[in-house]
Amino acid sequence: MTLDLTPDELLSTTRAVRRRLDLTRPVPRELIEECVDLATQAPTGRNRQRWHFLVVTDPGRRRAVADIFLRALAQASGQPLTGRDLWRMDYHPGSTERVFDGLRHLADNIHQVPAFVIPAIEGRTDRASVAEQAGTWGSILPAVWSFMLAARARGLGTTWTTAQAPLERELATVLGVPYDKVMLAAFIPLAFTIGTDFKPARRIPRDQVLHWDRW
Template sequence: MLDLSPDQLLSTTRAVRRRLDLTRPVSRELLEECLALATQAPSGRNRQRWEFVIVTDAGLRAGLADLYRLGLTHPTQHISDDGVDRAAGTASRQRGMASGRHLFEHLHEVPVMVVPCVRSVRSAQPPSVVEQANTWGSILPAVWSFMLAARSRGLGTAWTTPHLHYEEKAAELLGIDYQEVQQAALIPLAHTVGTDFRPGPRADLDQVVHWDRW
């Protein structure tokens, strides 16, 4: 366990891509410790609707990595512009692009992939905003608890979603019931190269916080 205060843990749990140790195996014991803490997360509907698929088999990891790359190079869904200015010339943007390229090239080498899932029956009609909020409110706290637990044990994680462009193929690969279970993400996990992560650059509070009214 790393010697981190709660504030340090919360502020230094980064999306780790380039500093994942691709050569060091992760023990099942460590994974189960993180998963046990994740099960204690609050749920959006007061009952646990989520489950995790832990992928360590090399062939399955390679298959998921291929779907991840396919989702980036040949996406099946349009992602709407969120209106946030992400100037390509900024140093942080350049670092992010380099980090993304590294993961693109080496994802299949990451020793563990975690696929958080939530039980949600698919329907022909798009889900309402309330239904979406309930669905994601049931899985996101558990995943964040898992990531914090991983960080405290010297493990790095990153939330990724490109493979969801081919979610049905991923479901077939992993034996997931596509009609009854929805995948939320693909999280690469490994020991980190060094543990000296720092808080990331973020907007000032007065740019993102609204008191009483927008």
Template sequence: MTHSSTTMPDEHTPQKATPEALLALLRARRSCRHYDPERPVPRGLIDTCVEAARLAPSACNRQPWRFVVADDPAMVARLRTEGKRLGIPHPWWSQVPVFIAVCVQRQVLTHRIAPMVTGIQYDLIDLGIAGEHLVLAATALGLGTCWIGWFDEGAVRRLMGLPKGLRVAALITLGWPDDTPPAGPTSRLALEDIRRWNTWG
């Protein structure tokens, strides 16, 4: 099947990106802790990020993720206040314009291979893949993000009115970066320190 220059390919049509462009995007991603609180993030851009998460793979295609986006100033203020009340050490939360609750629906694998893969939390693995899709899409749009694992799940559930069976696994902050001060360099282990061929030795 071919596409004319005016026809957009659908999500099932493979699209190629150069390795250089992909690596540049990965290197550009940072955990952003300085946001412009006066600059709102359009919902269309947020949906683009969530759409990237929607396209992530999952075990047996269960798609256990759900995303609750807090962009209403009153809701954002309540989340900030709750974090401050609990003594959670994220003072930069006062700048965050958008919080995204990364939620997971607890499910049981019913696939025929399920008895052979017990003890593996596929739903959390799936959630991490989808969440990073969201983060990378945000980076491509010029937005800043930060994964948050230290928060009070009960408080978030109560404020967002989440139903039973839906867990909050993480929060992702989202907004336009305030580059003052500029982001510092990041360090990563060298490739040779993390990769082995065929065996460990």
């Protein structure tokens, strides 16, 4: 059963869900499979279809993966923030604080999340050119976003994280992934949501991001 959402509602209310994940309710395998089927309909560079989705629901394996997530999260630093970044992040007062509060809540409860989805793609971009990176990420990202939209339509919540990055090799080993040939692109907690009444996020105004004919 899917939610009665228009395409515009689906696109504007698919949020990064951290606080409102239902940690008590298992996610049926068939629902996840439906989301993957839709994800693989996404456009992909040169029709190479190199994406994969690793789903972790086994309790013991989830505990091991959650532990890696927490240790990787502690090591993650990300790119330095510019003044422009900080301006965007704080355009609506309190929004950044809410994001980090949600992340802390997710970290505190990560061991209870019923499913992890780890999208992967064949080929590594560690020292690749910008053109090759664009082709690789341009292939996996549409598929993952399609997965997240399909999940939202089925009452499931997701959030894109890249917290696995500092310990990607260790995570690959735990999951039996050939690290030298396959890149783990993200780490996505998946669960039913507590309520389905998500609303569009407040963003910076259109005139700050839209450029017409030239920058």
